[in-house]
Amino acid sequence: MxxxxxxxxxxxxxxxxxxxxxxxxxxxxxxxxxxxxxxxxxxxxxxxxxxxxxxxxxxxxxxxxxxxxxxxxxxxxxxxxxxxxxxxxxxxxxxxxxxxxxxxxxxxxxxxxxxxxxxxxxxxxxxxxxxxxxxxxxxxxxxxxxxxxxxxxxxxxxxxxxxxxxxxxxxxxxxxxxxxxxxxxxxxxxxxxxxxxxxxxxxxxxxxxxxxxxxxxxxxxxxxxxxxxxxxxxxxxxxxSGLPVVSTQPVISLTISPSSVLENGNSNLIYTFTRTGSLTNPLTVNFGITGTATVSIDYSQTGATSFNATTGSITFAANSATKTLTIDPTGDTVIETNEIISLTLASNSNYTIGTTTAVTGTITNDDFPTLSINDVTLTEGNSGTKNATFTVIRTGTAIQPITVSYGTANGTAISGSDYTNTSGTLTFAINETTKTINVPIIGDTTVESNETFFVNLINPTNATLADAQGLGTITNDDTATQNNVTLALDYSGISENSSTNFIYTFIRTGSLTNSLVVNFNVAGGATLSTDYVQTGATSFTSTTGRVTFAAGASNANVVINPTGDTTLELNETVSLKLTTGTGYAVGTSSAVSATIINDDGTRRQVGTSARDVILGTNKTDVIIGGLGNDILTGGINGDLFTFQNTNEGIDRITDFTAGDDLIVVKGSTFSGGLISGDNITPNQLLIGTSATTATHRFIYNAATGALSFDRDGTGATAAIQFATLNTGLALKFEDIFVS
Structure with missing residues (x-):
């Protein structure tokens, strides 16, 4: 105006x-x-x-x-x-x-x-x-x-x-x-x-x-x-009378925030009356009241000039643009439906209604029946499935249907092998107090400890969870009739003239009370007595063998000792494979192979795809450990220890001599800006624990012997250890070559 x-x-x-x-x-x-x-x-x-x-x-x-x-x-x-x-x-x-x-x-x-x-x-x-x-x-x-x-x-x-x-x-x-x-x-x-x-x-x-x-x-x-x-x-x-006036009749609007509150909560429904236009005078605004909530029983109010079951009024003070009406729910423990309070502005010649529809607030019932699930114990059986039946119980009155979701979870029992994963939703009608959940238990003949799994209740509607987790216990009903035997090998490859031997370890689980004889087959290109000898087996030929577990023992070893010579020959293998017998089950079904790496008439030895022990000659050797955490020994004269990538494992070089031996890395796979065909540059080597500049690539920790490669120095990429040298070496950039 x-x-x-x-x-x-x-x-x-x-x-x-x-x-x-x-x-x-x-x-x-x-x-x-x-x-x-x-x-x-x-x-x-x-x-x-x-x-x-x-x-x-x-x-x-x-x-x-x-x-x-x-x-x-x-x-x-x-x-x-x-x-x-x-x-x-x-x-x-x-x-x-x-x-x-x-x-x-x-x-x-x-x-x-x-x-x-x-x-x-x-x-x-x-x-x-x-x-x-x-x-x-x-x-x-x-x-x-x-x-x-x-x-x-x-x-x-x-x-x-x-x-x-x-x-x-x-x-x-x-x-x-x-x-x-x-x-x-x-x-x-x-x-x-x-x-x-x-x-x-x-x-x-x-x-x-x-x-x-x-x-x-x-x-x-x-x-x-x-x-x-x-x-x-x-x-x-x-x-x-001809005076120039404008309409000053205020416009009244009505909002609510929040629109719903918990019956027993700390929040209230706040209705805000707002007037626009002239604020000069006090103004009383009338409204109608409807809804399922009852004043003085379900709620009390403050802020209104008058308020009863059906009508009310609120008064703006002079110069005031807003006025609030507070609905404070009356808490109880009665299970009931949500209740509403709707206010509708009533017409009056002193104002214009801006909000023409009812504005509704909801008192949300937070008193609910409870749900609990029991625990179940049953024997597993030897085959097929049987059900573990859990019971979900409703306590308290229900005034509307109840739903709750459920799902199984592993304990020591594993879904798919011990029980069948089960999930779904239960719906309780108003007059229902119990529901059941069936979880199929998978029978077997394995001797094992009792195993457990869980049934969890989640996401209830119109109810709360008193006990949300049922414990299922599967009782073992199998007796210890046989062992399970597995086979492992310490090294995958060993240089022929190395003093290190292959150790095959037979491991049994189950009852250890009695002794046990386990059968195995022998194969491979290596010839018994010519290329190797064995110790530890009860019997051992070029094709079969036996090993005996002493009573109370869980392990038995067979040692393969390569026979050194000076003959240039191909690498040779020895393979042992478990075969069936009495009182045990075969746990490792595939053959386990050991490779005798030729170290005669060659200056280049290449390891297998697993852990190796490689011994060089008295000449300059090229030693490639390959995959696995290998043990490499070059011997006298300068040797080349070659690495194809940073992710092949961490090789232990037992006798690296700075200024004599050489670390050779493949530039295309190590990357990081390395230049193939030459030594690394002085600023690419750091004697320390971690890169301090962006140009550092090789980090030698003189205290631990760890040799690592950092693709971007102080950048975001972490350094990767690929070798362990002797400690305290005076390593120089000339000791590392890029191929």
């Missing part, structure tokens, strides 16, 4: 009798003017003169002048002087007063209450005083439109007249009653106004209960202890 109204007050008190009241009168005139300014569009600097006279009982007010516009054949048409200045910005009176207010001194001194802050009027008003701001609003209203207009020719009040800007609006000047062209009588009938479609019933004798009491027209009686404000009717009459 664009309004710039200034009320300049002059006190007419020649003898300075009422000096103590000057400031209060001036501030209250300005405050009353600001209230009218909230409703008027225009610009005017209005001169107000306040007189003191004993010739009136209380107070009067009016515009000093009015202007005769014309006679339309039926009525004289007038425009009030103060109204003309507001409308046009031109002052017809010049420096002379525009508005005159007269007071009986005794009325000011003994009757009126001057507020500490008349612009807000929030202080307490004594019950035996009349609010001064209300009186000034009233008297300024006379000056603007309602009554007290003077005939420009004779200074008397005019008779019937019309507004110059709405000639359908008729005033009965002698009685100060608005009639209107559509009215059928002056008293006791609705009077249609042309602004805001507001109806007003006039009364010839204003009294308590009359609807004229909160309005300014007809010389309203003001009662002590009450404050009065500008009503929509007052604004409508100003508009019908």
């Amino acid at each position: 664009s309004s710039n109204l200034v009320f300049n007050t002059t006190i007419n008190d020649p003898s300075n009798t009422f000096t103590a009241y000057y400031t209060a009168i001036q501030s209250h005139v300005e405050a009353a003017g600001s209230y009218w300014g909230n409703y008027l569009q225009g610009n005017a600097s209005l001169e107000v003169i306040v007189n003191f006279t004993n010739s009136i009982p209380r107070a009067t007010g009016g515009s000093v002048t009015s202007s005769f516009v014309r006679n339309n054949g039926t009525f004289n048409v007038f425009e009030q002087g103060a109204a003309a200045e507001i409308r046009t910005g031109n002052d017809p009176n010049g420096i002379d007063p525009d508005i005159e207010i007269n007071f009986n001194p005794d009325y000011i001194i003994n009757e009126l209450w001057f507020d500490n802050n008349p612009f807000t009027r929030i202080s307490s008003l004594p019950s035996d005083k009349t609010d001064a701001v209300s009186i000034f609003i009233h008297e300024l209203g006379h000056a603007l439109a309602f009554s007290g207009w003077r005939d420009v020719f004779n200074g008397t009040f005019p008779g019937d007249y019309q507004s110059s800007f709405d000639e359908k609006t008729i005033f009965d000047g002698s009685n100060f009653f608005f009639v209107g062209s559509q009215a059928t009588s002056i008293y006791g009938s609705p009077v249609p106004l042309t602004y805001g479609n507001i109806f007003h019933v006039g009364n010839n004798l204003p009294r308590p209960g009359s609807d004229l009491i909160p309005d300014l027209m007809n010389g309203v009686v003001y009662y002590r202890g009450n404050r009065y404000s500008i009503s929509p009717l007052d604004v409508a009459i100003l508009a019908d």
Whole structure:
């Protein structure tokens, strides 16, 4: 709203009798003017003169002048002087007063209450005083439109007249009653106004209960202890009188946050009423109440002016844009459905409804029946399946169907081999208290410990979980009748002339009470007694063998000792494969092979795909460990220890000599900017624990002997150890070559 109204007050008190009241009168005139300014569009600097006279009982007010516009054949048409200045910005009176207010001194001194802050009027008003701001609003209203207009020719009040800007609006000047062209009588009938479609019933004798009491027209009686404000009717009459007003009827909206709360929780439903438009006056908003929740039983409320089972109201304070209503649920332990409270704004002539639909809050029931699952124990059986049946029990009353999901989980029992993985959802009808879950148990003949698994309840609806986990115990029913035997080998390959031997380890599980003889086949290109000898076997030929477990022993070993020679030959293998026998089951079904690596007539030895022991000659050797954590020994003279990639394992070089032996890495697979065909550069080697620059690639830890490769130095890629050398070596960049 664009309004710039200034009320300049002059006190007419020649003898300075009422000096103590000057400031209060001036501030209250300005405050009353600001209230009218909230409703008027225009610009005017209005001169107000306040007189003191004993010739009136209380107070009067009016515009000093009015202007005769014309006679339309039926009525004289007038425009009030103060109204003309507001409308046009031109002052017809010049420096002379525009508005005159007269007071009986005794009325000011003994009757009126001057507020500490008349612009807000929030202080307490004594019950035996009349609010001064209300009186000034009233008297300024006379000056603007309602009554007290003077005939420009004779200074008397005019008779019937019309507004110059709405000639359908008729005033009965002698009685100060608005009639209107559509009215059928002056008293006791609705009077249609042309602004805001507001109806007003006039009364010839204003009294308590009359609807004229909160309005300014007809010389309203003001009662002590009450404050009065500008009503929509007052604004409508100003508009019908030709003053430039705008609609100030506030728009009321209603929201809720949160929209749902737990019955026994700590949160409340907060309904927020918001008004837009004029905030000047207090405003009471009505609403309807529906829903399944009952006030005083299911909830209590704070914030409302009135509140019962079906209707309520809430009051905005002056200058307040929001007001909240709090619904506090009443906690209980009753299992019940969710309950709702719906508020619907009710229509009223003092505001417009912005939220036309009901705004609903939900009190969510948090009292539920409980669900529990039992534990189950059963024997496994030797074949097929049998069911472990778990029972889920509902405790407490159900008022709606209940669902709960379930699923099995491994303990020591393994899904697929000991039991069948099972999952699903149970649905309890309102009258059902138990449900069952069947988990198939897989029978076997394996001697084993008792095994366990779990059935977990999750995601209940309309219930809570008292015991969410059932324990299933599968009792072993198999006796120890045979062992299970497996076969392992310590090294996959060994140089022929190495002092290291192959050790085959036979391992049995099950009962160890008795001794056990285990059979195996012998195969491979190596020849017994020529290329190797064995120890540890009960019997051993070129094709078969036996090993005996002593009573109480879980392991038995067969040692293959390669026979060294100087003959250039191919690598040779020895393979042992478990075969069936009495009192045991074969646990390792495939052959386990050992490779005797030729080290005669060659300077290049290549390991197998697993762990090897490689021994060089007394010449310069090329030793390639390959996959596995190998043990490499070069012997005398400079040897080349070759690495194809960083992920082949960590090889132990037992006799690396700096300045004599050479580490050879493959540039294309190590990458990291290595240049093939030459030694690495000095700045690519670091004696330390980790790269300190981006150019470091090879990290030798002199304290541990670890040799690592870091593809990007101090970058994000971690270093990878690929070899272990002797500690304390004076390793140099010339000791590492890139192939």
